[in-house]
Structure formats: structure tokens, C-alpha cells
Amino acid sequence: MDSQSYLPVPPGVGMEENFLSLDDILLSHERLPSRTECLFPRLGYLEKSTDSQDIQEGTKMELPLWLAKGLYERKRRVVSIELPKVYREGWRTVFNADPTVVDLHKMGPYYYGLGSQMLHFDSPENPEIAQALLQTFIGRFRRTMDSSQNAYNEDTSALVDRLDSLERDCQPTLLCPFYEFLPRFCK
Amino acid sequence: MDPTEVEFLAEKEIVKIIPNFSLDKIYLIGGDLGPFNPGLPVQVPVWLALNLKQRQKCRILPPQWMDVDKLEEVREMERKEDSFTPPPSPYYMELTKLLLNHASDNIPKADEIRTLVKDIWDTRIAKLRLSADSFISQQEAHAKLDNLTLMEINTTRSFLLGSLNCMFKLRSNMQPGTSTGKGPDY
Numbered sequence: 001m002d003s004q005s006y007l008p009v010p011p012g013v014g015m016e017e018n019f020l021s022l023d024d025i026l027l028s029h030e031r032l033p034s035r036t037e038c039l040f041p042r043l044g045y046l047e048k049s050t051d052s053q054d055i056q057e058g059t060k061m062e063l064p065l066w067l068a069k070g071l072y073e074r075k076r077r078v079v080s081i082e083l084p085k086v087y088r089e090g091w092r093t094v095f096n097a098d099p100t101v102v103d104l105h106k107m108g109p110y111y112y113g114l115g116s117q118m119l120h121f122d123s124p125e126n127p128e129i130a131q132a133l134l135q136t137f138i139g140r141f142r143r144t145m146d147s148s149q150n151a152y153n154e155d156t157s158a159l160v161d162r163l164d165s166l167e168r169d170c171q172p173t174l175l176c177p178f179y180e181f182l183p184r185f186c187k
Numbered sequence: 188m189d190p191t192e193v194e195f196l197a198e199k200e201i202v203k204i205i206p207n208f209s210l211d212k213i214y215l216i217g218g219d220l221g222p223f224n225p226g227l228p229v230q231v232p233v234w235l236a237l238n239l240k241q242r243q244k245c246r247i248l249p250p251q252w253m254d255v256d257k258l259e260e261v262r263e264m265e266r267k268e269d270s271f272t273p274p275p276s277p278y279y280m281e282l283t284k285l286l287l288n289h290a291s292d293n294i295p296k297a298d299e300i301r302t303l304v305k306d307i308w309d310t311r312i313a314k315l316r317l318s319a320d321s322f323i324s325q326q327e328a329h330a331k332l333d334n335l336t337l338m339e340i341n342t343t344r345s346f347l348l349g350s351l352n353c354m355f356k357l358r359s360n361m362q363p364g365t366s367t368g369k370g371p372d373y
Binding site: 013014015112115116119127130131133134137138139141142144145146148166167169170171 | 319357
């Protein structure tokens with residue numbers, strides 16, 4: 001049995017993030033396209049494209065998730081966040097049609113995690129986003145199951161590369177002993 | 188759970204051997220064994236049988252179910268039914284592997300038996316995967332599978348539980364604010 005003295009903190013459930021989870025910390029580095037709704041005085045040095053001293057109202061910037069979550073407030077409009085394109089209508093239709101063909105690792109290795117966090121920003125499309133995440137996971141379940149159970153002695157990096165980090169967490173780490181068992185059985 | 192642990196548990200099964208030595212009854216914590224008389228069959232657990240065989244002190248008799256005709260029947264029934272049929276033995280996979288690796292000279296038609304057991308295993312695992320797939324894709328809450336052996340359960344246990352955890356996380360997105368059960372406080 002695996003008795004570890006170091007138990008990593010798992011990523012949070014749904015819309016919550018675990019403060020000490022490394023996965024969630026890395027997730028919060030993802031950048032979101034956003035637009036400022038008010039003036040940020042004397043913060044012009046953060047924005048490399050213009051030379052002004054302040055960040056003007058209506059500037060389009062890319063903010064990391066941790067900053068966007070901290071600044072976002074429903075009543076006082078400080079920033080407004082746009083959905084990254086993978087969560088928009090176009091890509092949602094692709095996922096509805098066939099979730100298995102998409103390389104989720106390329107779409108940002110934290111597709112499911114970031115999607116869950118986007119629900120904080122009260123977009124009108126929230127129910128559709130949540131539904132799309134769940135259906136994508138279910139659609140890809142068969143493929144991830146097949147790739148995890150046929151891993152013996154083959155280079156499955158081509159399959160594993162296309163998996164999101166949540167799906168990779170589902171892969172069991174104890175697979176190798178079983179598949180050493182099987183060839184001894186088959187001799 | 189490790190496959191080697193399942194194998195360890197399988198070694199408790201009873202098998203018949205014919206020793207070539209003699210020994211009085213031995214009293215172990217788990218039960219009594221013997222007495223051993225040369226030429227007379229005696230029932231012992233598999234771990235002892237394998238040990239004696241490796242020291243060339245006995246001959247192992249194949250278990251009742253390890254017979255080509257019986258296994259062919261089991262295989263045909265397994266292929267016909269959609270649900271799981273009762274397996275030849277609750278540890279058929281491990282016992283086949285252990286007995287055929289160490290005592291194949293005592294078991295007639297060892298290669299055919301190996302192929303038949305592998306076919307039965309493949310059919311059952313395919314049914315298990317189909318069942319897991321439909322369980323997840325229809326988002327059922329409850330499933331019941333009869334007649335599974337420990338080794339088969341072991342192959343899917345961690346993956347299925349991991350995926351169900353992930354599904355729970357994604358499903359809880361759909362009801363924001365109702366997830367009042369907060370996790371451990373980090």
C-alpha cells in the first residue's frame with residue numbers, strides 16, 4: 001500500500017480553490033482578457049503598451065486570475081472579464097459535437113479548473129459553461145479510461161499529452177504492477 | 188490495492204497435493220495441516236503447496252474447475268450473457284497464474300488452460316468497462332454488479348473513483364451556493 005509521508009493538497013472542489021494546493025496556485029496564473037471600468041491612477045507602469053502615468057478607463061488588458069478575482073465586484077464596477085475563447089459559444093459547440101478530438105492540454109492545462117473559476121464572474125452564460133464542462137468530461141471518459149488501462153510497455157505519451165491535468169489526476173499510479181503481472185501470466 | 192496483495196490473498200485458497208514425505212499433523216495459528224503421508228492426497232493452502240513444489244516434495248493436483256472442457260463451457264456462457272456469470276473460482280486469475288507458472292508439469296493441457304482463462308478474463312474486463320462507461324455517461328447514482336472477482340474490481344477501482352470525484356467537482360459548479368459542506372480548512 002502507498003503510505004506517503006507527504007500528501008499533496010488536492011485542487012479544490014467546483015468553484016472553491018484550496019489555498020495550499022499547488023494545482024490551484026498554478027491555475028490562478030492563467031491570464032484572462034479583461035477591460036478596466038474605471039481609472040487606475042499612477043499604475044501606468046503596469047501597462048507596457050502606453051506611456052501614460054495612469055491606466056485609463058476602458059483599457060483592454062490581460063490580467064491573471066488571482067488579480068481578476070480579487071478586483072472583481074458585482075456592484076462597484078472595477079474590471080469586467082471576458083470569457084477566454086475556449087469557453088465561448090463556438091468552442092462549446094465543438095465540445096458538444098465530439099469532445100474526444102480536442103487537445104485539452106494545449107487549451108491551457110487547466111481547462112476544467114479555469115472553467116470552474118470563470119463561474120465566479122457572473123457571466124450570463126454560466127449555466128451553459130457549467131454544463132459544457134461536465135459533458136466534455138463525460139464524453140472523454142471512455143478515452144481516458146482506455147488510455148489508462150492499456151499503458152503496459154507502450155509509449156502512451158501521445159494519448160496522455162492531450163489530457164487535461166484533472167484527467168491526468170484520475171490516472172492510477174499503481175498501474176505498473178498489474179501489467180508486470182500480465183506478461184508473467186502469458187509467458 | 189496492489190495486484191500483488193490480491194495474489195497474496197489468493198494464496199489462502201485450498202488445493203490438493205500428493206506429498207512424497209511424511210510428517211505428523213502440524214498445528215498453525217490459521218488451522219491444522221496434515222498429517223502428510225507419501226502417496227496420499229492432502230488438502231493444503233496454495234502458499235504451502237507452492238513452497239513444497241519448489242522444494243520438490245510434492246505433486247500438485249489441478250483444482251476441479253481447471254479443466255479444459257469446464258473452462259470452455261464457462262467461456263461460452265460468459266460470451267453469451269450480458270451480465271457477469273459466476274467465475275470458476277473467486278481467484279481464478281491468480282491461481283491460474285501461480286499454478287501454471289510453478290507446477291505446469293502437474294497440470295494437463297496447461298497452454299490451453301492459459302488461453303481459455305485469458306479469454307474469460309478479457310470478456311469480463313470488457314463487460315466491466317462497458318458497464319463503467321454507461322454508468323458515467325448516464326450519470327447514474329447507483330449501480331450493482333454481481334459475480335465480480337477481487338482482481339477485476341482492483342483494475343478499475345482507483346480510476347473509477349477518481350473520475351467520480353472529478354464529476355462531483357464539475358457537477359457542484361451547477362449549483363453554486365448550495366455546496367454548504369465545506370471541505371477541510373486549509
